[in-house]
Amino acid sequence: MNKLYIFLKYFFIIVWTVFVVAPFLWALTTSFKDFQSVNAGVTYIPWIDFEPNLEGWKVLIKSPAKGGVDIVEPYFNSLFVTCAASLISIILGTLSAYALSRYTFKAGFVKNNDITFFFISQRIMPPIVLSIPFFLFLSSINLLDSLTGLIVVYIVLLMPIAVWIMVDFFNKVPREIDETALIDGCNPYQAFLKVVLPNSIPGLIVAGMFCIIFGWIDFFFAFILTFTEVQLLPVKIVALNSSVTPWWSLSASALVSVAPLIIVAFIVERYLSKGNLSGAIK
């Protein structure tokens, strides 16, 4: 029984690992192939199965004039827009979430839960519904095809995630902690900054992760709200497609675009298990 359990455990772990890692390995090997190697059937091992070359990677940094696609600028645009929008969303979202968790709001039949739901309802709507209003809105304030315009739109998309996660998190932080901080001489802002926030780091990290992921992978709004001046990475990657699909440079760009998320996940993972509130109330 026990042996069977161990066998099954490792069996599933291995299957799952293969399932998760295989696409990356596949993309990695493909990115070093050229047209012939890609079309020569299934090959896995460089130098034995096929002759690796860096053409797929070089295309990504070559200027279009030299036959490349140059994803460097869109890459940094994406990084900037995602980070800025995530940061602002986390700051605003955390503040709203704290207010929603601690204070009672009432306007007619609208109460705290309704406000929280209002935030998340922005995410329930299909993006296509929002595209035209966003387009008109940005064009009316002259922010179409600009980084600032994208950041504004992304804040609208990301802040609900931050609010949703942080309201839940703050509800789990005992109110008595805030009260104790008040009694110990903090005004409400200090109580929030010195006591509640340091104890909410795991929540902030989770919210930040989600904001970064959703911001980073967005294609739809980046596609609709920008034209020539500004391009984001997902749009640029799609633009790689031509009459012949360049699998090698597509694979390389896929790896490059996933890299930041993987790095963030590795950095963040150790903090997730760290902070806990067990010492607040036993």
Add this chain to the structure above:
Amino acid sequence: MNLVANNLSYKPEDQYHLNEVSFSFKEGNLYTILGRTLSGKTTLLKTIAGLLTPDSGEIKFDGKNFLKVPVWQRNVAMVYQQFINYPHLNVFENIAFPLKQRKIDQSAINEKVMDALKSVGLIGYEKRRIQELSGGQQQRVSLARSLVKNAKILLLDEPLVNLDYKLREQLREEFKSLFSKGLADETILIYSTTDPRETMELNGEVIVLDEGKVLQVGPAKEIFENPNSLKVAEISNDPPMNIIEAQILDNHIKFEGIDVEAPKHLSKLMEDGLKIGLRSSDIELNENGHEFEVELAEISGSETLLHLKRGNTKIIVSIEEVLNFKIHDKIKINFKIDKAYAFHADGKLASSPFGVLNG
């Protein structure tokens, strides 16, 4: 220095948490708020701390309107029944927190924190994380944090209730010595509890609270000897005082076919609906006594609590030894009837063995 409240009421929904509560507290005294759960004890303490604003009424501290002062400027300290500490800080930082808020210089902070640690017996634990401490130690940290401030008002909200028996006894002793060590000279100490024994041991001025209303105020001894109503008698005794519906006729107390001679202080009462109150400790086993049936026998510590029944009358007897009884056993008991109280039909005290007649 005194803290005076007039007609505090707080009714967040359709039930009163505080109902016309008034009191006058003076520095150097210990006040115990005794009441069952949900009687409004925590609400009252939070109102004093400033965490809640009453719907009506006023609180004055040294003659000044206290309700206008925000919590963080009130100079109060509070210990909660759940051990509230800051989980992201270690023991030292936790205790130093209120001092740092006051921008006291570091050497003074060190000195005060060490003093506080000493008084709660946690020297050597400075660097520990809060999560690494036991419940009792956590509660001591929060106690130390409230002591270190030299607050003018120290609020203790059932500080022992979440601790195990041993620790409770130990900390209660420590509280008593802390309170008597001169800490109390400049402080108004307010201690809330559900436990009548704790109230008696702390021996301060007692405020009996029930459903947000003050039922009786007086020294612990007075509350114990002359509870002014049935409610107070129930709240201030653990197990609650036995209430027996009886008749007094011709100098005899009669109920369930039992007939005992009425003691002097009860003999003149001759009204209908009279209720006799008798503490569980004022009933003893006696071969020649009245027969009752055991409904439940529980052993708690070194005493046995017997839940007995005869006809429609149910009583609880506590006996200072460990005895084994089975359910439905018949046992014989005697009432120390000279220790009995009498209450009017409306619940007011009619007569007490300690001689004072309240209305």
